[in-house]
Amino acid sequence: MPITTVNPATGAPLARYDTHDDDRVEHLLARAHVATRAWGRTPLERRVAVLHTVAGRLRADRDRLARLITEEMGKPLAEARAELEKSAATCDFYAERAAGMLGDEPVDVPEADAWVAYEPMGLVLAVMPWNFPFWQVMRFAVPSVVAGNGVFLKHSPNVTGCALEIERLFRAAGLPEGVLTTVLLAEPRVPEVTARLIADDRIAAVTLTGSTGAGAAVAAAAGRAVKKSVLELGGSDAFVVLADADVEAAAATAVRARFLNAGQSCVCAKRFVVEEPVADRFTAAFVAGVRALVVGDPTDSRTDVGPMARADLRDGLDRQVAESVAAGARVLTGGGPLPGAGFFYRPTVLADAGPGVAAFDEETFGPVATLTVAADEEHAVRLANASPYGLGLSVWTGDRKRGAALARRVTTGAAFVNAMVVSDPRLPFGGTRRSGYGRELAAVGLREFVNVRTYWAAH
Incomplete structure (x- = not known):
């Protein structure tokens, strides 16, 4: 064959x-x-x-x-x-x-x-x-x-x-x-x-x-x-934003962290966990950044997000979004395939997506992000750990020591403070758990x- x-x-x-x-x-x-x-x-x-x-x-x-x-x-x-x-x-x-x-x-x-x-x-x-x-x-x-x-x-x-x-x-x-x-x-x-x-x-x-x-x-x-x-x-990395973080910088980085390579990366941030006092500000900035992304021809220099790699992958992602909405998640932007040729999917943000929602519980390998509000730091740690995966973690805070201390409470192979998770030949790369x-x-x-x-x- x-x-x-x-x-x-x-x-x-x-x-x-x-x-x-x-x-x-x-x-x-x-x-x-x-x-x-x-x-x-x-x-x-x-x-x-x-x-x-x-x-x-x-x-x-x-x-x-x-x-x-x-x-x-x-x-x-x-x-x-x-x-x-x-x-x-x-x-x-x-x-x-x-x-x-x-x-x-x-x-x-x-x-x-x-x-x-x-x-x-x-x-x-x-x-x-x-x-x-x-x-x-x-x-x-x-x-x-x-x-x-x-x-x-x-x-x-x-x-x-x-x-x-x-x-x-x-x-x-x-x-x-x-x-x-x-x-x-x-x-x-x-x-x-x-x-x-x-x-x-x-x-x-x-x-x-x-x-x-x-x-x-x-x-x-x-x-x-x-x-x-x-x-x-693979993974379902958490991107934790604490109340003392630079919210605008976190939101701008979050867009890159999730939608690079049309979200088709093991180490992409996928679950955005935001402390309640800054949740509205972060959500507004993040959704605005996602809406500004240009989806289209990957050979065009103006394009930010190309197609997904295969039709079956796009269909699987769309199923996860539909199941998530049925479980109570709200679509803030995007939410479905683009019509026409190719395997394009609208950059999507789902709110109210916590444990029990497919896009939170499963790895989403495509341009879909979940937003979950944490009542406080302790709740943020529980949400970050509420995944069978353990590849990467990004923590955003005004206190780097606080960020590193939080990271030690979440099981992953890598933890980045005030930066998106990346692989680098100078540093070991790999995961824990599933x-x-x-x-x-x-x-x-x-x-x-x-x-x-x-x-x-x-x-």
Whole structure:
């Protein structure tokens, strides 16, 4: 069954790709296994050089690659260019710091020479999503490749063109054939083939960014195979505004935090919890900012919000909005799909949306925000914690120490005070609870997929 990619701004087909049958998957896996073993023995200086070259090629070819991202998943061109620059900056970050992160660490033991080494683990299966088609792959692949591992990539089918471009990019930068391999699978075959790959001795570990259901299936398969797994499974981040906050700054940031990438981000703020004394001011400013967003052609520089990536995703979001309204939420702006071609959805704000309302309880992966009024700080903490997810948290207050103290009472993988949550190669990224486990980025992320090995040489 072939893969056909579709332009979400028009609904028109873009390209058709033949998928890989079992024989082809076996051929690619065998080649990747051999290539990865050789790559793990390659001097670090050569691995670093590949990253420098990848960064340069990303920047030199930015406009063409950005247009491909926009065509396949619909984000505005400016956001696509920013995604590519972030990917290039991540290459630079690891190229400059890999020696320190991967170098042997001596341990003071009087009776021996002892040290800890960080050695390649092998070939890692990566199941990646569509919403940041370059960055999601790069934030895992770049540290893995410089650590001496291989990448066996199963990308989302609607961004198949991006997946193949990433593979070509690394090959052109000098990465040996097979060290980063893209496997193309028909969607119905993904669960069975993924489970079979995880069980295969040639796969050393697995990482997935995706839904909680997909993560549970991958975690179960990795558990049966006794293999390392890292899961990033989305979130429903709270954006808490306390009564002493700069309300206008919080509201302006809230618009960006929710509607970047048409709200299709794991780490987007989704639930806006506002202390009662400033709730009316924040709501007015936030709704005005949302109404000012320009929705339309993602290739137009005036566009703020492009289409959603697929028709089924838009339909699912619209169901969540309808269920939320039926449960008592009020639509302050937006509230439905835009007519015409493409998969556009009106930027939407729902008020009176607390526990028991679908858009509050579930992850909304699209341009929909919920507003909930908290009676006081203690109530705000309870509302922020009233989610099965635990990825990010943003707290707005005039007292940074107060914000950090509040954040310690909410379980998440990241907490930002007076700023929107972002991922950054300098900082570990990942979640808690149903948002997954393990970390990407920084030294911690690089070391998720290495063999931390102890050496002891007696005197």
